[in-house]
Amino acid sequence: MEHLEIKYLLKSNVDALIDTTVNVKGWVRTKRGNKNVAFIALNDGSIIHNLQIVIDLANFDEALLKKITTGACIGVDGKLVKSQGQGQVVEVLAEAITLYGEADSETYPLQKKGHSMEFLREIGHLRLRTNTFGAMCRIRHQMAYAIHTFFHERGFFYFHTPLITASDCEGAGEMFQVSTIDYTNPPRKEDGSIDYEQDFFGKQTSLTVSGQLEGELGATALGKIYTFGPTFRAENSNTPRHLAEFWMVEPEMAFYDLDKLTALEEEFIKYCVRWALDNCTDDLEFLNKMVDNGLLERLRSVIDAEFVRLPYTEGIRILEEAIANGHKFEFPVSWGTDLASEHERYLVETHFKKPVIMVNYPKDIKAFYMKQNDDGKTVQGTDVLFPKIGEIIGGSVREESYDKLVARINELEIPMKDMWWYLDTRRFGTCPHAGFGLGFERLMLFITGMANIRDVIPFPRASKTAEF
């Protein structure tokens, strides 16, 4: 008999299957009943909803039924019928049950009741079987698919940048070293330092902190590319918004200026949010009900809003005005300093009440590769600031002038000996170009309404966190 997914039975027109025998397989969420009849809520992961299996106790061996507990895996052959009870349209009257795997009820950690996110992190290998994490994983898949679709439809090429790199040009913080050297007895040079020429790659290597620099090589050859892959930061940052291993989306486009860049950033995020609303309805409704009551409203408001373009200088003026009107911030505000989270939140949540794309930052608080403006003070960097989660995108127009770029590198004393290939993009056929980076899990935080970034990736990697 053909095995049918529960999503198919609950979401398709199955009138033709009524009163026929079907086969379903999945994991038991709950079993309840009386001495005549038992009800099993069966979930196979294809959809958040459970299929109700009805068991006439007279037809089954009591020893078998006893083993069908929360968490057990079973297959059921049975007649599909319109449900007698409320709460579901169809249900299956069991005719034969196959027990694939028991789940001892005294030791199986997941209960019918809800669990705290903190507890579920301790059983990361099993939490995927909960409603919340099932919803998260299905949405995560849909978002990945949406991202590929968005760029593919617009002529971007999916461009694969290396995970192992020999350069840390962004200075984006601590990196994880990649080495086959025996660290208890490393080969040494005459001056006592470790001789990486004898290491696997013949030089010191790390896991990448960004695919941007290689992405620029792609954009200056293919026109429009995007990367979508894992990224690594060895920073010991212990917050609900940081991971040591996270997925990043980094488009890079030749011949894009600041206006085209911010337009793409806005269009991209709205596309993803709309995709979620269109394709993850059941999961989002569940999360809206169980995790974050304001979720659906917030998602819809982002689609409808026109993102504010806010020059940094104007942002500072608004914040100084707020202070003059009596608003208290913990940290001072002045032109030239980076904004603290509280300042960004004020602008997004209090002042404008919609997403803000801040542009033209002081050059001293942004990376060396950002395009310098004619004022000599600012660069064409952009941050997309979102309600609740803060910075979701960081991007910029890149400095395409070889002389200006090298001058800035020398000014900041950035070691570029391993970066000669990057400078060649400006030496040979340089072009105006721009790009941005979006933290995929930050997007997931916004889409799902989850509070902690460790709960929007199946197996989070963070400081002291690598058990599962």
Place this chain on the structure above:
RNA sequence: UCCUCCUUAGCUCAGUUGGUUAGAGCACCUGACUGUUAAUCAGGGGGUCGAAGGUUCAAGUCCUUCAGGGGGAGCCA
């Protein structure tokens, strides 16, 4: 990394100015119930109070250190 709060049953939490045998709800087990929706009702088992020291006649409760976790901050995506 800094600030702050927390750690008591499988889970979520009570536990008074330090004072007999550490409690509840849920979960689990047993039983009842003619179709349940995280079913309901009755009963039962279950704890080295995060770890190590210390103060005290007496510590779940006070002190110190460590570990783990939450929230906030910095860094960023």
